[in-house]
Amino acid sequence: MDKTSSHRFTNICVFCGSSSGKDEGFEETVKNLGKVLAEKRIHLVYRGGSLGLIGCMSKVANEGGSQILCIIPKALATCGIIGDIVGEEKIISSMHERKTEMLDNADAFIVLPNGLGTLE
Template sequence: MAGSSSHHIRNICVFGGSSPGKEKEFLESTNHLGRVLAERKIHLVYGGGSLGLMEGVSMAAFLGGSQVLGVVPKALATGDIIGKAIGEEIQVPTMSDRLNAMFSHADAFIAVPGGLGTLEEIFHISSWAQLYIHHKPIARQILISAATAEQLIDELQSFIPVVDSSMSQLNLSITERRKKLRLDLSLSL
């Protein structure tokens, strides 16, 4: 997806599995992705922990010199369920807070193989993009044209969002909706 616009991506959020998957290529690919992020001086934001594909991408990025930020719900961090995050760790109260924190720290998103949690994360971020809540590039939009991690990063940096003027006028702010929402619960007999 070549274009005249170029994003300066400093932080990429990678969603993926806490399992290495059934194919060794999955782990090799995430390790390679982490190395490419480091080579390009792009920092990693991820769901924390030190298991599976998330460990692969985070360890490779960290060892390559990238800053790595793991965002972990307190319940998972204190229970030692997913292991210690590679690099810096932020603990948040809930899974929703985790996604919001990852979103706020990232300039772009990539999904690698994973389970239901990975699908949930990429669907949230994708639906927010569809509703024009954000215009950050998402690898799922351009993955077909990227055969390597290098091409994937290039495609993310040249991403140009398509803006639908009717959708961009929507105000989806919770604060604004609460101000406009007035329920009349009085009884009239």
């Protein structure tokens, strides 16, 4: 492997919870991640919403100047249970299409404390 190679990630998809979690340190962690993404000029791809840990992180990244892409199925976009959208919204037809779009739009993935959907 060439150690002089310097691949730079420009788009990172983050999975983390839509609740605040049981550990107060989780919120500080996601805020720090949002700040780092913005400082490094890395764009965020996420599943959408302004609630919980993922909402906190996306707001901080957005406030710091990161471009944000929310990929959300139409059923969730229209039911109002995820809170506000942060950044650009891409509405797709299904959860399967959501995963494909996330793969197509991200250079890397970060998984933080989350629900069972991430395990899938």
